[in-house]
Amino acid sequence: MVSWKDFDSLSSYETLQSLKNHVDVKKELSGENGAERVRKYNCEMAAGLNYNYASKEVDEVVLKALQELSDEAQLTEKFEELYNGAIINTGENRLVLHHLARNQLGKDVVVDGVNKREFYVSQQKKAADFANKVHNGEIVNENGEPFTTVVQIGIGGSDLGPRALYIALENWAKANQTFKMEARFISNVDPDDAAAVLNATDLAHALFIVVSKSGTTLETLTNEQFVKDALIQAGLDPSKHMLAVTSETSPLAKSPDYLTAVFMDDYIGGRYSSVSAVGGMVLSLAFGPEVFAQILEGMAKEDQLATNKNILENPDLLDALIGVYERNVQGYPVTAVLPYSQALARFPAHLQQCDMESNGKSVNRFGQPIHYVTGPVIFGEPGTNGQHSFYQLLHQGTDIISLQFVGFKNSQIGKDVNIENSTSQQKLNANVAAQIVAFACGKEDTNQNKNFEGGRPSSIIIGEQLTPAALGALLAHFENKIMFQGFVWNLNSFDQEGVQLGKVLAKKVLSGNSDGALKVYADLLNI
The missing domain is CATH 3.40.50.10490 (Glucose-6-phosphate isomerase like protein; domain 1)
Known part of the structure; x- marks a missing residue:
């Protein structure tokens, strides 16, 4: 039988708090072992995808603490209860059966x-x-x-x-x-x-x-x-x-x-x-x-990986736990999802709903207030377009934003053009590789306007091509990540009461029964 406890009541919570700023990712990637680190911190996903987390602020010590958190919080056991038909949606007293x-x-x-x-x-x-x-x-x-x-x-x-x-x-x-x-x-x-x-x-x-x-x-x-x-x-x-x-x-x-x-x-x-x-x-x-x-087959194969208790062989759980570390220990409030694939143009918007509607909660699954931060703000746009939009803040802004890249070795169409000794796809992928290192390692310059602090953590999911199976695996990865994070935070990730109040008030306006400030706003909008 699993036990549902608030995150800050777990002994692993205290262990993780002691590991704030434990890893200097700039030093790790810039050093002589940087190349080996990139090869090492890699986790296989379904459908030929790979989750690489070498540019995240983790090492064996942090990963050990995250494994202890997973075991103590019984994360894979809770997943098993979910797909076997337990009532996981406590707010609506419902099963959760999308798997x-x-x-x-x-x-x-x-x-x-x-x-x-x-x-x-x-x-x-x-x-x-x-x-x-x-x-x-x-x-x-x-x-x-x-x-x-x-x-x-x-x-x-x-x-x-x-x-x-x-x-x-x-x-x-x-x-x-x-x-x-x-x-x-x-x-x-x-x-x-x-x-x-x-x-x-x-x-x-x-x-x-x-x-x-x-x-x-x-x-x-x-x-x-x-x-x-x-x-x-x-x-x-x-x-x-x-x-x-x-x-x-x-x-x-x-x-x-x-x-x-x-x-x-x-x-x-x-x-x-x-x-x-x-x-x-x-x-x-x-x-x-x-x-x-x-x-569906790509999703099913990714789901199978999500049952593994070893976080180093469970990419969905590993990504979730690193995200918890970033949110609750490092204090990063926002995650940017950055697909270097125009085909995934609306994927960040979907994940925005998936994540923020699931884990945008301030009470636990029993309706009791919690005393730690939960779901991050999610946003994103495809690269390289985003580079010419909001990357300035990501590189040199006052907040550190957690970054999740997605990239593919080959385009979907099988056609390309070669200009200045490289194809369009090579140019695209050169940009994502450059951004990962630029965010992590930065650049010193005596002109402070051109100085990049670095130390901006990121991960990347890499695939051969965005096929239906790869898309399914990618979607299941993020769905499972969100689920595991909700388990850690002891949330009900499967209701969304926050969207209901606005609906109720809108109906009140349309029925002509609004009063006070609501009526004035309605009048301003000529309702």
């Missing part, structure tokens, strides 16, 4: 007589069958013509993850002849968002996926009506162009307004729902079910 949707790990979980593994597999098959019928012409529009575009209508986890994964694989799919349909996304309740998407879409040849677990999400239902009005104005029957991804108990589930409904449940939270029909339907339509299956 089960990868069809891997643990025993079958049965809830109210329903085998959840079989349920998730059945819905994946339902989505795959629908996608295949669209692709082979069994499902067509009113004029018997094929659908060429799919538009997902959803917000939060119903948008960020699927959108990030679609963008990540669009070029790969085109280069590998698996691209089936263009995908677009409507999320913001701002009417300009829906209008922009619809203006660029051939409505007669478009399918629209309405994604709402409850079937009552205000922003999503508003955008759905916006789309329905556009279809009607174009002389089209919305019920011939729309499908739903929802729960079995939602009002959307058996509505004749949709071609079909594919189901999800309460045990997979929105920000982890890319493995469910939320991501499976749109990605199967865009790239084919086989590609979505490859994403």
